[in-house]
Structures are given as structure tokens and as C-alpha cells.
Amino acid sequence: MTKKTATSVAALMAIASGMVLAPVAFADSSSHDDELHTALAPIPTSKVTGSGTAMVHLKGNQATVTIKTQGLLADAPHAQHFHIGAKGQCPPASAAKQHNGQLSLNTTDGLPFYGKIGASLTTTGDTGADHSALAVDRFPKGSAYTYHRTITVDDETAKSLRDENAVVVVHGIDFNGNGKYDNVLGASDLDPKLPSEATNPALCGPLKMAPAAAVAGGMGGTQSADTMALTAAGGLLTAAAGTLYLRRRSSRQS
Amino acid sequence: MTGFRPRGRRGAYTAAAIAFTTSALVVLATALFGQHPPPAPPDTARAASIDEPRTPAPRSSPLPRSEPTVIRIPKIGVRTQIEKVTRSADGSVDMPTDPDHVGWYTGSVTPGETGNTVVVGHLDSRSGPAAFYGLGTLRKGSRITVTRRDGSTAHFAVTAMEVWAKDGFPSRRVYGPTMTPTLTLITCADWDDDRHTYRSNLVITAEPTTSPPGGADRGF
Numbered sequence: 001m002t003k004k005t006a007t008s009v010a011a012l013m014a015i016a017s018g019m020v021l022a023p024v025a026f027a028d029s030s031s032h033d034d035e036l037h038t039a040l041a042p043i044p045t046s047k048v049t050g051s052g053t054a055m056v057h058l059k060g061n062q063a064t065v066t067i068k069t070q071g072l073l074a075d076a077p078h079a080q081h082f083h084i085g086a087k088g089q090c091p092p093a094s095a096a097k098q099h100n101g102q103l104s105l106n107t108t109d110g111l112p113f114y115g116k117i118g119a120s121l122t123t124t125g126d127t128g129a130d131h132s133a134l135a136v137d138r139f140p141k142g143s144a145y146t147y148h149r150t151i152t153v154d155d156e157t158a159k160s161l162r163d164e165n166a167v168v169v170v171h172g173i174d175f176n177g178n179g180k181y182d183n184v185l186g187a188s189d190l191d192p193k194l195p196s197e198a199t200n201p202a203l204c205g206p207l208k209m210a211p212a213a214a215v216a217g218g219m220g221g222t223q224s225a226d227t228m229a230l231t232a233a234g235g236l237l238t239a240a241a242g243t244l245y246l247r248r249r250s251s252r253q254s
Numbered sequence: 255m256t257g258f259r260p261r262g263r264r265g266a267y268t269a270a271a272i273a274f275t276t277s278a279l280v281v282l283a284t285a286l287f288g289q290h291p292p293p294a295p296p297d298t299a300r301a302a303s304i305d306e307p308r309t310p311a312p313r314s315s316p317l318p319r320s321e322p323t324v325i326r327i328p329k330i331g332v333r334t335q336i337e338k339v340t341r342s343a344d345g346s347v348d349m350p351t352d353p354d355h356v357g358w359y360t361g362s363v364t365p366g367e368t369g370n371t372v373v374v375g376h377l378d379s380r381s382g383p384a385a386f387y388g389l390g391t392l393r394k395g396s397r398i399t400v401t402r403r404d405g406s407t408a409h410f411a412v413t414a415m416e417v418w419a420k421d422g423f424p425s426r427r428v429y430g431p432t433m434t435p436t437l438t439l440i441t442c443a444d445w446d447d448d449r450h451t452y453r454s455n456l457v458i459t460a461e462p463t464t465s466p467p468g469g470a471d472r473g474f
């Protein structure tokens with residue numbers, strides 16, 4: 001059946017029977033908690049091939065954070081933060097600059113996209129932006145880890161999370177693939193005592209609200225076919241009667 | 255003369271009358287017993303358990319971010335525009351305004367990027383089949399390609415099909431982020447005659463694959 005026919009038959013049906021086919025929507029008013037999530041993808045030019053996922057359950061200023069990673073530099077600490085207050089995006093390759101003669105992207109290069117630090121996702125103790133941003137002894141270590149902690153975030157960070165403007169950034173790369181943080185890219189833009197490899201962004205993901213229900217992906221136009229089919233059948237029977245009439249005429253003539 | 259061979263006009267009219275009557279009976283039978291339901295997904299789509307982890311994706315390098323424009327699913331003759339859709343008031347994902355289009359959820363990654371790309375589509379509109387009407391006939395290995403704004407194409411093959419009831423829908427599993435590029439297609443399933451709504455969602459998972467040799471999807 002062509003679309004047009006189906007449409008007009010259905011339109012007639014709807015008028016004739018006053019059928020209501022619209023699916024019923026149920027509002028979810030069970031809680032005011034917010035759930036955010038993101039995939040963590042390698043920062044362009046970082047030579048990182050790993051990836052990860054991040055989930056944040058936000059209740060007031062309490063954020064329960066789960067981060068999973070794979071493919072990072074082994075046996076090395078990886079600083080990780082909520083970044084806030086910029087575009088809520090991860091930097092594209094075009095944000096990379098020459099550092100120590102190498103096209104790469106340090107933490108400062110990404111600031112116009114992911115913004116400043118809103119919270120430090122440490123394993124223990126303080127999670128503040130100022131005092132714990134580079135607390136290398138309190139960040140997860142290794143190539144693949146699972147981080148799970150409930151922390152209290154400040155109002156600005158909570159608002160940024162709810163506005164889908166916060167970004168998870170995991171730091172620490174091995175640009176020259178020698179298995180350790182060294183000075184191939186010079187000193188860190190955040191702390192000249194650390195190599196840039198130790199603080200450069202490795203994985204990044206903008207946190208977005210997680211959908212929380214099935215979709216309403218149908219209106220039933222192919223299900224309420226009874227009347228449509230009856231109409232079509234009626235038409236075909238009329239056609240049959242018509243041809244039988246022609247057949248009689250034809251046989252009379254022959 | 256062997257068998258039935260209508261001769262001349264009279265024979266032709268007889269054949270036509272029989273054909274019309276047979277068609278009418280078939281249509282009636284369909285109306286009474288089968289209606290015009292969309293193709294059903296395989297029974298294995300209902301066998302999955304919530305705890306079963308998704309199969310790990312084959313290694314392939316992810317694409318940079320670029321928004322999708324057109325989706326093609328050769329097996330079911332789908333070649334349509336991709337609209338942008340956002341979260342709906344009930345927390346789910348909104349549907350595309352044109353039922354012949356599909357919707358890319360802008361809160362998910364772009365196709366081919368690391369992560370889970372969510373694309374939704376209507377099974378039917380108020381008047382007939384919509385973009386994802388034939389989704390139930392896809393099988394593991396069926397190809398899906400997505401053209402992106404930067405001119406590149408992301409190639410996927412179906413790896414899983416699952417039907418989930420709307421009550422107790424596993425949102426985290428369906429919408430949650432993934433470590434590798436993943437394409438999730440969602441439409442409705444299981445018509446409820448009494449409530450005049452669909453009871454379930456059909457969820458198709460696809461993972462990156464290489465483009466077919468000789469560009470078999472070309473021209474579609």
C-alpha cells in the first residue's frame with residue numbers, strides 16, 4: 001500500500017471512529033537525583049590509545065563518581081578532575097601547540113574547552129580544586145583502574161554538572177612510549193617540578209544527563225489495521241464483481 | 255491443453271476476478287488474524303539477561319567527533335536523514351519530528367567516536383510504517399553505515415538484538431557509555447491492543463566494522 005493511500009485511509013478512520021492512538025506518557029517524578037555519564041576518549045595528539053567511562057550520581061552536592069579506564073600508562077599515577085566553567089567540551093586536535101618541538105596538547109591548551117578544575121577526584125582525603133589538583137600520591141595508578149567514591153562538590157561544580165557543562169579529564173600520558181613520565185615535552189605547565197607528560201590530559205569526556213526510560217517509538221499506525229484492511233478488502237471485492245460483470249459481457253459477445 | 259490457461263478476454267476476466275477475490279480474502283484474513291504487524295525480532299532477542307555483559311568490541315580506531323547526517327541500513331532499505339533529538343520531559347529520549355527520519359541523541363557521542371551513540375526512530379506513525387519499521391528483520395552481522403558532517407562514513411555491523419519491556423527498562427545498560435565505539439538503535443516493539451501503545455523497546459547494538467570490499471553499500 002502506498003504511503004499516501006495509507007495516510008488518507010487512516011485519516012478517514014480516525015475521523016470515523018474517533019480512535020485515540022497516542023501513546024500515554026508517564027512522567028518520572030520518583031526522585032530529584034541526577035545521573036550523568038560520558039565515555040572517556042583519548043585527547044588528540046596525546047598518543048593515548050586507551051579509553052574509559054565515567055558515571056556521576058548527583059544528589060544535592062553529593063556526587064558518587066565511578067570511573068573506569070583502560071590503556072593508560074601502567075604503574076603511573078593519573079590525576080583526574082571535574083573541569084568546569086568553559087564550553088563543556090573536550091579539545092579538538094586544532095587546540096594542540098608546539099611544546100619542546102612536539103605538537104601536543106597540555107592542560108592549559110585545553111582550558112578554553114573543558115575549563116578550570118572544579119573538583120579533584122582523589123582516592124582519599126581532600127577533593128578541592130586548589131590543594132589537591134596535583135596530589136599525585138592520592139590519585140589512581142595503573143593502565144586500567146576502577147575508581148568509585150562519593151565526594152562533596154561545591155555549588156559551582158554542582159551547578160556545572162547539572163548544566164551539562166562539566167568535563168571529566170584524566171591526566172598522564174606517555175608521548176614517546178618509553179614506559180614512564182619524562183621531559184620529552186618539557187616541564188609541566190601546572191608545576192615546573194613535574195614533567196609535562198605527567199600532567200598532560202590523556203582521556204576526556206563531557207558529562208551529559210543519562211536518559212532514564214524506554215522511548216515512545218511508535219504510534220500504532222501499522223497495528224490498528226482492521227478498518228484499513230476491511231476497506232481494502234471491500235475495494236478488492238468490488239473490483240472482483242466488476243470483472244465478473246465484464247466477463248459476462250465478454251462471454252455474451254463471443 | 256494442460257493446466258489452467260485462460261484464453262482470450264473471458265479467461266482473462268475470470269483470472270482477474272479470482273485474483274481480486276483471493277486478494278480480498280487474504281486481506282481479510284490478515285485483518286482478522288495477523289493485521290499488519292511490523293516484522294518481529296528473533297526470539298533470541300528476548301533471551302538476554304540483564305546481568306549479561308555486552309560482548310567486547312573488536313579493536314578499531316575511533317573517529318574524531320563529527321555529527322551524523324544520513325543513516326543507511328541496506329538490508330531493510332533504509333536511507334534517511336538524521337535529526338538531532340534531546341532528552342524528553344519524562345527523562346527518555348525524544349523522537350524525531352518526521353517519522354521517516356531517525357533521531358541522534360545529542361547527549362551521546364557522534365557515530366564512530368569512542369562511546370555509545372544513541373539513535374532512535376519510530377516503528378510506525380499514526381498512518382503507517384516509519385523509518386525503523388523493518389528493524390526487527392536485522393540479524394547479527396547486518397550492516398549499518400552513517401555518513402557524518404565531515405564527509406567520513408562510520409561502518410557498523412549488528413552484534414546484538416534485545417527486546418526490553420518498558421516497565422523495568424535497563425536504562426544504564428542501553429544508554430550507558432562504552433569503552434569502544436558502539437551504535438545503539440532503539441525503536442518500539444510489542445503492540446498492546448488494549449492500551450493502544452507499544453509495551454517494549456527493540457534495542458539493536460552495532461559495532462565498528464571495515465567498509466565492505468568494493469564498496470558494496472555504494473549507490474544505495
Ligand SMILES: [Cu+2]
Nearest residue numbers: 080081169171
Ligand atoms: Cu584535570
